[in-house]
Amino acid sequence: MTQRAENIYTLEGKRVWVAGHRGMVGSAICRRLEQENIGELLTVTRQQVDLSRQDQVETWMADTRPEAVFVPAAKVGGILANSTYPADFLYENLAIASNIIHAAHKTGVEKLLFLGSSCIYPKLAPQPIPEDALLTGPLEPTNEWYAIAKIAGIKLCQAYRQQHGADFISAMPTNLYGPFDNFDLKSSHVIPALIRKAHAAKQNNDKSMIMWGTGTPMREFLHADDCADALVFLMKTYSGDQHINVGSGTDETIEALTRMVMEVVGFGGELVKDTSKPDGTPRKLMSADRLREMGWSPNISLKDGLAGAYQWFLDNHSDA
DSSP states (O other): OOOOOOOOSOOTTOEEEETTTTSHHHHHHHHHHTTSOOSEEEOOOTTTOOTTOHHHHHHHHHHHOOSEEEEOOOOOOOHHHHHHOHHHHHHHHHHHHHHHHHHHHHTTOSEEEEEOOGGGSOTTOOSSBOGGGTTSSOOOGGGHHHHHHHHHHHHHHHHHHHHHOOOEEEEEEOEEESTTOOOOTTTOOHHHHHHHHHHHHHHTTOSEEEEESOSOOEEOEEEHHHHHHHHHHHHHHOOOSSOEEEOOSOOEEHHHHHHHHHHHHTOOSEEEEETTSOOOSSEEOBOOHHHHHHTOOOOOOHHHHHHHHHHHHHHHOTTO
């Protein structure tokens, strides 16, 4: 059994780089770091440094010398985006992971936390999915390109730890949602897509709303602020070869989630299932046992989190 974690690394006074600080997870990590007495928060935009370019990443890190690095930066998207742009998802995410991890070693970064994704696990993995299920079966075809890049990032952290003694760790978040999510229907994940669809149906006084698939797949969700809290916890308390699952430990059917979103948004029309669209993985619940045994658990309920995400959408999207 994993022992309850104790602080083994301090962020106090450190120069901390959050790669991908404008994204949903990156911005949540930045908010969470406001509670830590760090020395300096380092951020850089894509216009300043293209993380897929090795020379730019190494030059910037050599100049700024971060001591701790969080790596939520990634090219992300849902089933449609992954299926449409497989080369982009594989190449860009491989480049981001390899460039940052290698440059972290070259510039003497004290600690690095790389973020993977629950899609790294086999399509038919045991439920709940334990960390050691990695590479035990075929991936879900609809997002294997993204998954392979993320698996490579995990393995890079392990390799630099094994060969160079680098304190590089990995965390595997489940499906995340919250402020700064992507609400573009062409590339968004399930929760922001459902929020946008339900909102549009409400605005248009539609009699029904279409949901992709049968609604039977089970999915786990975690608020981005809870995820950020877990990542800071791991940065301070964990140093090990194996990646750690970061999830809520509970799941819902897509139909139940959709009806919850409709309630939060205030759309009372009929729910219509488009069964010609793919469902994806039948169930994807990650085991939260290791993180719970270390002493961390989430604080934001799904209902409260959805309400907050919808309010953020209303406040920040001019077309809302």
